[in-house]
Amino acid sequence: MSAPAMTAAAPAAGTRASGIRFEGVSVAYGDTVVLDSLDLTVEPGEVMALLGPSGSGKTTALRAVAGFVTPASGRVFIGDRDVTGLPPYKRGVGMVVQQYALFPHMKVEDNVAFGLKAQKAPRGEIGGRVAEALRMTGMDAYAGRYPRELSGGQQQRVAIARALAIQPDVLLLDEPLSALDAQLRAGMLAELARLHRELPDLSILYVTHDQVEALTLADRIAVMDKARLRDCGTPQELYRRPATEFTASFVGNANLLRVAVADGAASLDGTRLEVSGDVTGTEGTLCVRPHLVGLGDGPNALRGAVTGLQWRGSSHRVTVAVAGQEVTAEVRELRTPPGLGDEVTVHFAAEDAHLLPQGGALRG
Ligand SMILES: Nc1ncnc2c1ncn2[C@@H]1O[C@H](COP(=O)(O)OP(=O)(O)OP(=O)(O)O)[C@@H](O)[C@H]1O
Numbered sequence: 001m002s003a004p005a006m007t008a009a010a011p012a013a014g015t016r017a018s019g020i021r022f023e024g025v026s027v028a029y030g031d032t033v034v035l036d037s038l039d040l041t042v043e044p045g046e047v048m049a050l051l052g053p054s055g056s057g058k059t060t061a062l063r064a065v066a067g068f069v070t071p072a073s074g075r076v077f078i079g080d081r082d083v084t085g086l087p088p089y090k091r092g093v094g095m096v097v098q099q100y101a102l103f104p105h106m107k108v109e110d111n112v113a114f115g116l117k118a119q120k121a122p123r124g125e126i127g128g129r130v131a132e133a134l135r136m137t138g139m140d141a142y143a144g145r146y147p148r149e150l151s152g153g154q155q156q157r158v159a160i161a162r163a164l165a166i167q168p169d170v171l172l173l174d175e176p177l178s179a180l181d182a183q184l185r186a187g188m189l190a191e192l193a194r195l196h197r198e199l200p201d202l203s204i205l206y207v208t209h210d211q212v213e214a215l216t217l218a219d220r221i222a223v224m225d226k227a228r229l230r231d232c233g234t235p236q237e238l239y240r241r242p243a244t245e246f247t248a249s250f251v252g253n254a255n256l257l258r259v260a261v262a263d264g265a266a267s268l269d270g271t272r273l274e275v276s277g278d279v280t281g282t283e284g285t286l287c288v289r290p291h292l293v294g295l296g297d298g299p300n301a302l303r304g305a306v307t308g309l310q311w312r313g314s315s316h317r318v319t320v321a322v323a324g325q326e327v328t329a330e331v332r333e334l335r336t337p338p339g340l341g342d343e344v345t346v347h348f349a350a351e352d353a354h355l356l357p358q359g360g361a362l363r364g
Pocket of ligand 1: 029054055056057209
């Protein structure tokens with residue numbers, strides 16, 4: 001990264017710890033509901049990722065907080081304030097979108113000052129707050145440049161500085177890294193994490209369709225699909241104990257196996273499997289992560305023919321057909337990998353085999 005690291009001095013953002021609360025928020029365009037009864041709370045100082053595929057309603061939810069869309073029903077709170085009817089500039093939010101959105105004809109320092117001037121901040125304060133925001137994002141040496149004289153990553157830092165300069169109660173980030181190349185994205189992700197450590201009271205709502213960004217940065221992840229919230233929990237909860245098949249396959253790769261359930265255990269094609277999770281009812285879906293499936297004998301052993309083999313440098317992915325279903329094992333690179341059609345045994349530990357809740361209920 002060519003810019004210096006974002007370093008935090010005195011916080012430029014608000015020191016009032018305010019969370020965000022969606023209460024039954026629905027948004028529709030014509031007859032199409034694009035956000036359906038969203039109930040979600042972002043705690044003060046929390047980083048919440050809104051994760052979901054394209055068109056699932058993430059940006060709409062963010063824009064409802066910013067005040068750029070009006071809910072058909074429901075209310076949005078920032079801290080204790082019901083902001084549902086407030087115009088955007090009265091909400092105290094900083095927002096950064098994917099495409100930098102800097103004013104091309106303004107120098108960096110003027111871009112960062114823009115929100116402060118719009119807010120009619122006292123003239124004597126503006127210079128200091130701009131300098132502080134630029135210092136926090138590592139861009140103080142670039143104050144006199146125009147956006148066209150900056151790299152994409154530097155422009156996005158300026159956009160973040162501009163959002164922080166107004167000392168927002170909450171920071172809204174809409175795919176802020178998706179226009180950057182992979183290497184720069186990884187660096188910026190670490191910078192954002194550091195920035196939040198320096199501004200622990202700032203609540204952040206972070207829209208992304210990239211599970212790595214969500215897993216890396218978020219305290220909790222809200223998983224959205226088709227206008228609805230499907231699951232919400234810490235990255236570890238969602239990864240280890242997903243509530244729905246959608247979460248299991250969207251947050252990390254997953255083997256999802258249809259199994260019969262009886263007497264507190266599952267079974268697949270007559271083989272009894274010790275599992276964790278919701279062992280009620282007569283059938284269920286078992287989630288096992290490929291890297292937790294081993295090749296060879298062990299607990300919960302299943303036998304089948306190899307239907308797929310991929311070499312990935314440090315690992316092999318071996319897919320095995322077991323009673324008409326496929327189980328993929330991601331194992332350390334094998335010296336003598338099996339061939340397609342070979343009979344092999346795969347296994348997994350009970351604590352790594354999670355039976356999804358019946359009906360895909362949201363966790364409490
Ligand atoms: N101004 C609008 N008029 C009509 N439909 C809209 C408008 N804005 C968004 N939509 C629709 O609302 C749905 C949700 O859009 P939204 O931008 O919230 O999704 P998203 O999850 O953020 O997707 P992406 O990751 O692609 O940005 C989409 O089907 C989209 O086409």
